[in-house]
Amino acid sequence: MIHSASVKSSQDNQQLNDSLVEHEILRTNHRTGMSVADLKQAFLDNLFYDQGKFPALATQRDYYMALAYTVRDRLLQRWNHTAATYTEQGSRTVAYFSAEFLMGPQLGKNLNSLGIYNQVQTAITELGLDFEVMLAEEAEPGLGNGGLGRLAACYLDSLATLEIPSLGYGIRYEFGIFQQDLQDGWQVEKTDKWLRLGNPWELKRPEWEVEVKFGGHTDTYIDDKGCYGVRWIPDQVVSGIPYDTPILGYQTATANTLRLWTAEAPESFNFESFNSGDYLGAVYEKVISENISKVLYPNDDSSQGKQLRLTQQYFFVACSLQDMLRILLGQGFPLEKFADKFAVQLNDTHPAIAVVELMRLFVDEHHLGWEQAWSITQRTFGYTNHTLLPEALERWPVELFEHLLPRHLQLIYEINHRFIDEVRIKFPGDEARLTRLSLIDETGERSIRMAHLACVGSHTINGVAALHTELLKQDVLQDFYAMYPHKFQNKTNGVTPRRFMVLSNPKLTDLITTKIGDQWIRSLEQLQQLEVFTDDPPFQDSWREVKLNCKRELAVLIQQQTGIIVDPNSMFDILIKRFHEYKRQHLKVLHIIALYNRIKANPDIDITPRTFIFGGKAAPGYWMAKLIIKLINSVADVVNRDPDVRGRLKVVFMKNFSVKLAQHLYPAADLSEQISTAGKEASGTGNMKFALNGALTVGTLDGANVEIREQVGAENFFLFGLTTEQIYEMRSKGYDPQTYYQSNPELKLAIDRISSGFFSSGDTEVFKSLTDSLLYHDPYFLLADFQSYLNIQEQVDLAFRDTARWTQMSVLNVARAGIFSSDRAIQEYCDQIWNIKPTKVKLPFSNSQESPDAPTNSKQISTAGKIN
Numbered sequence: 001m002i003h004s005a006s007v008k009s010s011q012d013n014q015q016l017n018d019s020l021v022e023h024e025i026l027r028t029n030h031r032t033g034m035s036v037a038d039l040k041q042a043f044l045d046n047l048f049y050d051q052g053k054f055p056a057l058a059t060q061r062d063y064y065m066a067l068a069y070t071v072r073d074r075l076l077q078r079w080n081h082t083a084a085t086y087t088e089q090g091s092r093t094v095a096y097f098s099a100e101f102l103m104g105p106q107l108g109k110n111l112n113s114l115g116i117y118n119q120v121q122t123a124i125t126e127l128g129l130d131f132e133v134m135l136a137e138e139a140e141p142g143l144g145n146g147g148l149g150r151l152a153a154c155y156l157d158s159l160a161t162l163e164i165p166s167l168g169y170g171i172r173y174e175f176g177i178f179q180q181d182l183q184d185g186w187q188v189e190k191t192d193k194w195l196r197l198g199n200p201w202e203l204k205r206p207e208w209e210v211e212v213k214f215g216g217h218t219d220t221y222i223d224d225k226g227c228y229g230v231r232w233i234p235d236q237v238v239s240g241i242p243y244d245t246p247i248l249g250y251q252t253a254t255a256n257t258l259r260l261w262t263a264e265a266p267e268s269f270n271f272e273s274f275n276s277g278d279y280l281g282a283v284y285e286k287v288i289s290e291n292i293s294k295v296l297y298p299n300d301d302s303s304q305g306k307q308l309r310l311t312q313q314y315f316f317v318a319c320s321l322q323d324m325l326r327i328l329l330g331q332g333f334p335l336e337k338f339a340d341k342f343a344v345q346l347n348d349t350h351p352a353i354a355v356v357e358l359m360r361l362f363v364d365e366h367h368l369g370w371e372q373a374w375s376i377t378q379r380t381f382g383y384t385n386h387t388l389l390p391e392a393l394e395r396w397p398v399e400l401f402e403h404l405l406p407r408h409l410q411l412i413y414e415i416n417h418r419f420i421d422e423v424r425i426k427f428p429g430d431e432a433r434l435t436r437l438s439l440i441d442e443t444g445e446r447s448i449r450m451a452h453l454a455c456v457g458s459h460t461i462n463g464v465a466a467l468h469t470e471l472l473k474q475d476v477l478q479d480f481y482a483m484y485p486h487k488f489q490n491k492t493n494g495v496t497p498r499r500f501m502v503l504s505n506p507k508l509t510d511l512i513t514t515k516i517g518d519q520w521i522r523s524l525e526q527l528q529q530l531e532v533f534t535d536d537p538p539f540q541d542s543w544r545e546v547k548l549n550c551k552r553e554l555a556v557l558i559q560q561q562t563g564i565i566v567d568p569n570s571m572f573d574i575l576i577k578r579f580h581e582y583k584r585q586h587l588k589v590l591h592i593i594a595l596y597n598r599i600k601a602n603p604d605i606d607i608t609p610r611t612f613i614f615g616g617k618a619a620p621g622y623w624m625a626k627l628i629i630k631l632i633n634s635v636a637d638v639v640n641r642d643p644d645v646r647g648r649l650k651v652v653f654m655k656n657f658s659v660k661l662a663q664h665l666y667p668a669a670d671l672s673e674q675i676s677t678a679g680k681e682a683s684g685t686g687n688m689k690f691a692l693n694g695a696l697t698v699g700t701l702d703g704a705n706v707e708i709r710e711q712v713g714a715e716n717f718f719l720f721g722l723t724t725e726q727i728y729e730m731r732s733k734g735y736d737p738q739t740y741y742q743s744n745p746e747l748k749l750a751i752d753r754i755s756s757g758f759f760s761s762g763d764t765e766v767f768k769s770l771t772d773s774l775l776y777h778d779p780y781f782l783l784a785d786f787q788s789y790l791n792i793q794e795q796v797d798l799a800f801r802d803t804a805r806w807t808q809m810s811v812l813n814v815a816r817a818g819i820f821s822s823d824r825a826i827q828e829y830c831d832q833i834w835n836i837k838p839t840k841v842k843l844p845f846s847n848s849q850e851s852p853d854a855p856t857n858s859k860q861i862s863t864a865g866k867i868n
Helices: 002-032 036-049 060-089 107-114 117-126 131-136 147-161 271-275 284-293 303-330 335-341 354-365 370-380 398-404 406-426 431-437 450-457 466-476 478-483 497-503 506-516 524-533 537-562 585-601 623-641 659-668 686-692 705-712 724-733 737-743 745-755 768-776 782-801 803-815 822-834
Strands: 093-097 166-171 179-183 186-190 210-214 217-222 228-233 236-248 255-264 342-347 381-384 395-397 447-449 460-463 488-490 571-576 610-615 649-654 671-674 696-699
Touching: 002 036, 002 060, 036 060, 036 117, 060 107, 060 117, 060 131, 060 236, 060 255, 093 147, 093 303, 093 822, 107 117, 107 131, 107 236, 107 497, 117 131, 147 166, 147 236, 147 255, 147 342, 147 497, 147 822, 166 303, 186 623, 210 303, 217 406, 228 354, 228 406, 236 284, 236 303, 255 284, 255 303, 284 303, 303 335, 303 354, 303 395, 303 398, 335 342, 335 370, 342 370, 342 822, 354 370, 354 381, 354 406, 354 450, 370 381, 370 406, 381 450, 381 822, 395 398, 398 406, 398 447, 406 431, 406 450, 406 478, 431 478, 447 450, 460 466, 466 478, 466 488, 466 705, 497 506, 497 659, 497 686, 506 524, 506 537, 524 803, 524 822, 537 649, 537 659, 537 803, 571 659, 585 610, 585 623, 585 649, 585 745, 585 782, 610 659, 623 649, 623 768, 659 686, 671 686, 686 696, 686 705, 686 803, 696 705, 696 782, 696 803, 737 745, 737 768, 737 782, 745 768, 745 782, 768 782, 782 803
Parallel strands: 093 166, 093 342, 166 255, 342 381, 381 460, 460 488, 571 610, 571 671, 610 649, 671 696
Antiparallel strands: 179 186, 210 236, 217 228, 236 255, 395 447
16 A cells, blocks of 8 residues: 555656656746847846836846846756756755855856856847846845955855755855955945845745754753763754755856755744733744854854854854755665764864764763764764964854853863873873864853854864965974864865956957857866966957957046046056955055155156055954054055155055955056065965966965966966064064164054154054054064065066066966966865765756747837836
8 A cells, every 4th residue: 555655656756757848848938038039038027027117117136137137047956957967966065154155246256157148148238238237236145244245255156166966064154254344444334235135046845944953951861771861952943944046057057055044943933922012022932043143253252152153153053054954864875874974064163062962962962872973973973174373273262152052062172181181191191182182162251162163063174275284284283283184185275267367357258269269167277288388479459459458447446436546557456255364454554654665755757557456344343453544544545645656556455355245456566566475375265366367476376376386387377475484583582663663664664654644634542552563563474575575576667667578477477377276276175085986867858059039029228217
């Protein structure tokens, strides 16, 4: 009976699938066709049926949404068939756990991935609308701070392009990273309401809701088999609701998933409280629950901020691991196969609590023995470290864990106890090592070291640049390297050429493609073929024309945003990244002031014209970083208005740096500033994006700068500054910044001008904390590197004046930077960490060809929004 029902159900499902395929084939021309006519008709249908508007009432937002839905329809076939293929084959899957996913706008990227960018542009133009305005209308999901989230986005793109089954897991923050404004040169934070008008790329999946527990206490019990167990009795239960976004591979049938969780109360409204007159209490649980996914990275200076951040981290990994167990069991795998089904990568320490949560699920919920559960857990996780700054290695007070995650604290104690026993066996009698390696930091306020937890609970630990990995072994994680040398690997970061070349620099893409074909877009090492054209005058002319056009476009944007007029023929010297003292944006400012001082001393001095362009955000609570932004804008106000300068120097701060803005900045750069203190930057990826767009790098031997210099050649890289070893030595002997200040007249004059109030309308106090830090502490060695920086910038000036040589260097930077593709990085993860192979997705039919032209009801739409 059961067997017959099962066979009938299977037959019904097959019939349904066959009918669905037939239906999709029949409707291809109307719903998902790729011809210009089909795209126009689909756009008008979506405007009418999804937005509920006709052209006379439609806004630019309506037009954007209609186009986004038109494109999404053409993604859904790939998305559904990808999921079906993975389910049918039980494919091993990468689960990428990250607190940040800085995805950037999706419309242009998806058009390129589908191979219909030109068709859509033509369709929209023929309807009388402005395609570029429509692209610009898209709100950017600000779900990350900077490099960490942007890297995660690049990796998702490469996973889909390489046809690797994957799920990205994170939080759907209602409010992303703040919108940055400027008031009197100071950064002002405004709420990022990126979801206010809707997100056409996501689909809510309430049927996969999970529950997450917080607080309370634990009880022990003996089950009916006589086995000891622990039961967690929470104070609060929150619902996690997944929202899925398709991640399309570049011109493949694969569309993977980014699954972001939002927090909701199991019961959003308490009628009992409401009826008793407690109107606030009626919605209390809803407010408390939704706070979890409300905002990206709350300020953790307060105890409440710390609790919310840890709550966020636990929330998304608890949701994700439950979801993965649902998938595992739903596909018929036993629990013991979890590590065979999933390879989980921890993107920094934010998701490190996943190690303990998976143990809790195995031991408490599914009653596996400790040894078996720990073996599966260790085989599941890989850990990527992203920092060399000790203060950036997360640690949480034990008291906070006891209050918020009492069961997890017990499990951490057990994990630590067993780990310390391992250490004792390997290093007998070394009590100091036990203290250093313990998951619990006993110095001061007792706290849990999340990086230590990630190291113990993972099978592999990787850095993100060759130098970074070596410094992890030698310094930050040296005791773990001594304990587990086999765990350590390097995986130098990479960036996706699909966004940062094909989408953001189409003219350069076309030029390259005319010379070497288009296969380089999926195999970036093929850019090496450009080397034969480096000395070809016509090619050099075309190369320079592409760069100049990009600079002209950026000049227009700069004038629109800031009112500042810049010369596209000047050198565009660009420094864009998150603001931090170790990234040394203020070293660049000292260079600008030194050049300005030279002009003031000799107004007729011959100086290579430069436009200095800054961009980036400072964390709201990071006073010194915000003060550096103020200094940049104060110096800009003086330099840009001084008639002695005569346009030879311009200083621009582009507010609200984002992926959308970056797509204009990378292609227009002549010079890429990568000037962090050696030994502080883990890798950097902006340096790679600049190099791939033909900018030359001035930089220290820090992070991936080392590898960029090795690849492009020392003669095509402007190197300056102390090395990591020299800094360590100088610090050990005692570094006195006053020595450099007193002995270098240009340095002294630059700092004295800041201190005197010259750039602050006579106010001598506003920058005092900044100059005092440089003169009496200088933890990032600005003063020690100042003269070396000025010297190399003079070499930059001379090189820029030799147009042919500069162009040759620019071409070589692109030709030799192919190794910095995220495709290469992901392939290394697949081969050396995750042990995973591609899964080919085949569509049951193809809509890649344009459907035959058919009659259409579409009418011309004018830019005023009226039917003609």
